Amino acid sequence: MVKKAWFKFVMSILAIILLFFILAPILKLILGSEYQVMIETVQDKEIMSSILLTFYASLIATLLSILTGIPLAYLLARVDFFGKSVIEGLINLPIIIPHTAAGIALLTVFGDRFFLGRFFNMFGINFVGSFYGIVIAMMFVSMPFLVNEAKEGFKSIDERYEKVARSLGYSPFKTFIKVSFPMNLNHIISGSLLMWARGLSEFGAVVILAYHPMTAPILIYERFTSYGLKYATPVAAIMVLISIIIFTIISMINNNQNRRKTND
Amino acid sequence: MIKLENLSKKIGEFQIDNFNLSVKEQEYFVILGPTGTGKTVILELIAGLEKVDQGCIYLNNRDITNTVSEDRNIGMVYQDHMLFPHLNVKENISFGLKAKNNYSKKKIEELVSEVTKLFSIDHLLDRDIKTLSGGEKQRVNLARAIIIKPDILLFDEPLSALDPNTKDKLQKELKKIHKIYGTTTIHVTHDFNEAVNLADRIAIIKEGNIVQVGQPREVFNQPKNGFVAEFGGNKNIYKGIIKENNGCKKIQINEDTTFDILSDHSGEANITIRPENIIVSKHPVDSSARNVINGKVVDILDRLSYIELIIDIGVTISVHITNESLESLNIKIGDEIYTIFKASSVHVF
Structure with a gap:
């Protein structure tokens, strides 16, 4: 198709404005930090343990969501039941509501005043100001990314694959393990990575449930409010760098996946 | 032998009512009808992949209406091959043998080698599914269904997506396979020639109802009504x-x-x-x-x-x-x- 040159030109200009808007602050953040300060930051035990904590908490949140979210995604993709659209809306709620509100909501349920919080207390698990609090905050707000991605993945698999497996002697559970799950593995992996990455960046919900132990986003905020820009920047730069690496991996996986699809 | 008695099923727009059909032991039975008349649903009901609304299904005089699909031992072959993309050719073919862990590794090797030779696909065993041609894919699909020695084989338009040349070859192979194994087969198609070539008996179906059942020659020469005649390529x-x-x-x-x-x-x-x-x-x-x-x-x-x-x-x-x-x-x-x-x-x- 022949398009007029000015059309492409105008579209490109507009696109470049947005790309610049995204890229400029990020590049300035990473390249603008003094080399010496960056090294110091990496060697700072408090900062590194905070970053590690962030990654670890988000990983646990993601694993817990895989265990419960994959079955949910499968049911939503395969079974028609009353109230399904309500549940589908509900899953997206954490994305829409302010994350501080999400944190408050979690606090009312997992705090000491509600039976759930007291129940976990019996096993020595306390959600306020603890690692567990960070995990549930991250899980609450970033679970939709995993569930939605896995759901779309299951939907894209022709149901007849599962039917063939059933006719070949596989029970529904075995069919899920041997066919549905491996066929959807790419979506599950990219959904998990997306959720994990989103969990890392969570501030609002985490800050309500657990100011301490300090995750990286909270540390950045604290450095900024207490010591100023100069001390917050290197921590932010390292966090951003790591996030960039993760997203590069995700998009590589996605590309690989798309290439497979077009090969079919 | 398989017998459908007063089968009723409604899925969306499609509906069959009081459907009766009886297929004899070792028979190659073809259900012939225009596309979109719910022939697939009939096969899926037989295979237990869709739930019957009303009626009964008997396999060798045993009522299997409420038997789950995995215990029916009925092979299903779809038009679009439905080969598992995460498995290679060999893993696809041996898939059914691994369902209940009652075959040794050696036995599996043996059975795979036997069936793949039959279909002349033994050189493809380690290949990725996406590298296969349409005809090869459908051969692997057939091999996957046949290897478990099902009591009934169900073919849902197995040749419709193939080019005429491959279609011809596979038709001959289907005939050969049926001769060797003698598996009772129900084959669904909209292609009259395919039906006449393969069938011991044909059922002509229209909007979920059987219009005529008989041997190919009978249906061909003595159509019961204009629909059957026209479907048989007769304009006169x-x-x-x-x-x-x-x-x-x-x-x-x-x-x-x-x-x-x-x-x-x-x-x-x-x-x-x-x-x-x-x-x-x-x-x-x-x-x-x-x-x-x-x-x-x-x-x-x-x-x-x-x-x-x-x-x-x-x-x-x-x-x-x-x-x-x-x-x-x-x-x-x-x-x-x-x-x-x-x-x-x-x-x-």
Whole structure:
């Protein structure tokens, strides 16, 4: 198709404005930090343990969501039941509501005043100001990314694959393990990575449930409010760098996946 | 043996009501009908992949209506191969053998090697599914279903997505496989030729109802109604009134056209004459055939394996002749010609 040159030109200009808007602050953040300060930051035990904590908490949140979210995604993709659209809306709620509100909501349920919080207390698990609090905050707000991605993945698999497996002697559970799950593995992996990455960046919900132990986003905020820009920047730069690496991996996986699809 | 008794099922727009069907042991049974008449649903009901609303399914006199799919031992082969993309050819074929862990590794190797040789796909074992051609994919698909030695094989338009050449080859292989294993087979298709080639018996289905069941020749030559006749590629379908004259029965199609017939019918009736059962001649011949009718060639159509003549004999009639006959008779459009067919070739219904 022949398009007029000015059309492409105008579209490109507009696109470049947005790309610049995204890229400029990020590049300035990473390249603008003094080399010496960056090294110091990496060697700072408090900062590194905070970053590690962030990654670890988000990983646990993601694993817990895989265990419960994959079955949910499968049911939503395969079974028609009353109230399904309500549940589908509900899953997206954490994305829409302010994350501080999400944190408050979690606090009312997992705090000491509600039976759930007291129940976990019996096993020595306390959600306020603890690692567990960070995990549930991250899980609450970033679970939709995993569930939605896995759901779309299951939907894209022709149901007849599962039917063939059933006719070949596989029970529904075995069919899920041997066919549905491996066929959807790419979506599950990219959904998990997306959720994990989103969990890392969570501030609002985490800050309500657990100011301490300090995750990286909270540390950045604290450095900024207490010591100023100069001390917050290197921590932010390292966090951003790591996030960039993760997203590069995700998009590589996605590309690989798309290439497979077009090969079919 | 499989028997469907008063089967009813409703899925969305589609519905079958009181569906009855009985397929004999070792029979190759073809269900023939236009696309989108719910033939797939019937197969999925038999395989236990869809739940029956009402009615019963018997497999070798055992009621399997409520048996789960994985315990029915019924193989299902879909049109679009449905090979697992995360497994290679060998893993796909041996998939069913691993369902219940009752085969040793050695036994699996043995069975895979046997079935892949049969389909001439033994050189593909380590290949990725996406690298296979359409014909190879469908062979692997068939091998995957056959290797578990199912009691019944269900084929859902297995050849429809293939090119004519591959289709032909696979048709022959299906025949061969059926001869070797003798597995009772129900094959669903919309292709009349495929049905005639493969079937021991054919059921013609229309909107979820069986219109006619019989051996291919029977369905072909004695269609029960216009739908079956037309589906069998027969365009010569006419309506008329049967009259009797000195013990000779005739059917009047219109003011100028009557055919001699042999029939017990009377009053209004439909007739078909298979285009292959009509011969043509440039001169009136004295023949035992009772219908010798003068007409005019309207069109000559090259159908590659035969020639179709469209002749106006008061009604338009389609006649199939060989290329040789066309040349030796030197037939051209507009020629006067005689069509000759026996009274017994006129099928009345």
